[in-house]
Amino acid sequence: MTDRLAKHQPHAAPQGASSARAVNHRPRLVLAGLSGGAGKTILTLGICRALAVAGLRVRPFKKGPDYIDAAWLGLAAGRDATNLDPFLLPEARLPSLFLEKSRDVDISVIEGNRGLFDGMDLAGSCSTAALARTLLAPVVLILDATKMTRTAAAIVAGVAGFEPGLHLAGVVVNRTAGPRHRDIVSGAIEQLAGVPVLGLLPKIFENPIPERHMGLVSNREHGAVDAILDNLAAVIRQHVDLDRLLAIARSAPPLPDSTAPVAAISGPVPAAGPAPVIGVVRDAALWFYYPENLEALERAGARLAFVSLLDDAPWPDLDGLYLGGGFPETQVEGLAANTATRCRVKTLAAAGLPIYAECGGFMYLCQGLDMDGRTHAMAGVFPVTTTLCARPQGLGYSLARVVRANPYHPVGTVLRGHEFHYSRCQAALGACSGEAPGLPGPEAFALTMERGVGMLDGRDGLLFKNTFAAYTHIHAEGAPHWAMNFVNTARGYAKAKMPPAAGRG
CATH class of the missing domain: 3.40.50.300 (P-loop containing nucleotide triphosphate hydrolases)
Incomplete structure (x- = not known):
């Protein structure tokens, strides 16, 4: 050097430079x-x-x-x-x-x-x-x-x-x-x-x-x-x-003053009251998050709490849960062995906790992950498994149209996202029996893929109560409705579980 x-x-603007340049x-x-x-x-x-x-x-x-x-x-x-x-x-x-x-x-x-x-x-x-x-x-x-x-x-x-x-x-x-x-x-x-x-x-x-x-x-x-x-x-x-x-x-020239603000957070104005607590899984298995997604949740009124699927540390009282992408296959033994956390996530999903999962997070919510000739038990929220493959099963930009009502994305919206996964969803479309485990029918999916692969037969975005899981990754700046809808759903869940006239400090 x-x-x-x-x-x-540190570089300073030249003396006499305009305020715009500075x-x-x-x-x-x-x-x-x-x-x-x-x-x-x-x-x-x-x-x-x-x-x-x-x-x-x-x-x-x-x-x-x-x-x-x-x-x-x-x-x-x-x-x-x-x-x-x-x-x-x-x-x-x-x-x-x-x-x-x-x-x-x-x-x-x-x-x-x-x-x-x-x-x-x-x-x-x-x-x-x-x-x-x-x-x-x-x-x-x-x-x-x-x-x-x-x-x-x-x-x-x-x-x-x-x-x-x-x-x-x-x-x-x-x-x-x-x-x-x-x-x-x-x-x-x-x-x-x-x-x-x-x-x-x-x-x-x-x-x-x-x-x-x-x-x-x-x-x-x-x-x-x-x-x-x-x-x-x-x-x-x-x-x-x-x-x-x-x-x-x-030597790069000054950029013009920009009028494009942080992506507008659409949705109902949040009610006054305690901030809902959204757990964000961040550990060696799941850690793919755009910082702007987490910032958008905080701007929408949430308080974030980072949790792990791999250890026995207690979780705070959650009003929502966000499972990003990552490498669940590299931590499959630890994920499968942590029975208490797998049961906790499944119980929370059944209770209606708002849960949003992308790619690796979806893999964790399945019945199991097949790799190396073995099936490793996962959380079991959805009646499907995933199988790790030698070649990419979804790779590149995606366009997904929202076709079913859900807590996070308005029907008719086209989500601009991306896929990058070596796993494949293993199931055949069947008759969805609602609460009971069974093969998912077409009505169990919130998204149809206009570009990209998705989970099954051009569909993505499995739903169970307030749980939404997809191979599609989104960026909050390109889906400005998402953060407020997630936080409002978490706020509603928090309010519903409170005893009458009770509050949270």
């Missing part, structure tokens, strides 16, 4: 690749860690619906990462969300996903490039130069001129073979493509962060997290010009 970076002081001038850059696997996550982690260690206040962002990379980015930077997704969130909300989350930091680092121009259609909608244009952010491309020299310049030149409005500010070359290779490839890019080379990374023969079937191994499953991130930072300091990266980030 250079002396100039080591002695860095407020909305947010140093930022987007790190993007030509495809998945180019090395952008490793680069982003190393940059965030190196800058944070140097004393800068770093805010990481992740483009796309990714929980695992976002968790690692938060650890690297020392601040929670925020997902910015042009599909899940209204386009007008992206700049204002970025401005809110980048307040009072020195630099924002945004990791792209897939290839820079890869979107949902031929026009490249919802791509990393589209997000960079929305945020007026300079782009730094990470390029895998394996067995490539002069061709790298042709690729970079093509990227630089492919779409109007994209500012390709620099390149970091990855997986270089040696000094001669680095000299030729960097010279070709700078002289023939006219784009600065900001770093030349050597080949790293062993992945510093092990991967699993859903991408990087969770930070909750891997020890020595700090050592891994510090090693990445050391590599980046040695091979990437961080001062030039900072200068590029600071």
Whole structure:
């Protein structure tokens, strides 16, 4: 690291700058690749860690619906990462969300996903490039130069001129073979493509962060997290010009004043009285939550209490329960062995406790989880099982239409969400017998999938009393009704269980 970076002081707006510039001038850059696997996550982690260690206040962002990379980015930077997704969130909300989350930091680092121009259609909608244009952010491309020299310049030149409005500010070359290779490839890019080379990374023969079937191994499953991130930072300091990266980030223009507020919370105005307590399962099995979802519940009037499915710690008196996604398959023995908690969840569901579950949370609410030739008992709220498969069973963005009344989503709403699961729901559609266990009929599902897989035959969103479970993940900013409806249902449950004239302190 250079002396100039080591002695860095937090960046201030130039003297005489306008108030708009002082407020909305947010140093930022987007790190993007030509495809998945180019090395952008490793680069982003190393940059965030190196800058944070140097004393800068770093805010990481992740483009796309990714929980695992976002968790690692938060650890690297020392601040929670925020997902910015042009599909899940209204386009007008992206700049204002970025401005809110980048307040009072020195630099924002945004990791792209897939290839820079890869979107949902031929026009490249919802791509990393589209997000960079929305945020007026300079782009730094990470390029895998394996067995490539002069061709790298042709690729970079093509990227630089492919779409109007994209500012390709620099390149970091990855997986270089040696000094001669680095000299030729960097010279070709700078002289023939006219784009600065900001770093030349050597080949790293062993992945510093092990991967699993859903991408990087969770930070909750891997020890020595700090050592891994510090090693990445050391590599980046040695091979990437961080001062030039900072200068590029600071060259980003001010963002216009945004008028898109936090997603409006729709639904009845909450009644006065004690805040309902919503339990949020956060442990090694279930931990996939967008921070904005939890913030939305609090804004709607809830008090959150974090609980675990894996230990015997007592739970507070709950008025609702939120089970996010995660890796129940990695903790299946512990989940199955904790009979008391499985029975507690099933009893609460039968009593009408509002329960909202996504993906891994749905798997826990089933009768069992089949894997490795065994069926492991789960909570048994729904009369189905799930089976872990070798290949993805649902992957990508989804559109789900609400077709059945439920406490959380109005009928007729089209939910913009995403799926990422290797498990498959095991059941055949049958006659639903209401309270009694039995195969679910079509009327047991609240959602029909217009895009995506869901649980069974294009359906998703199983219902039982006030319990709703789906493979579909949602983002509260794109479903502004959800938080208030959840909290109002929890408030009604709390009121119903109170004795007459009683209150809660």
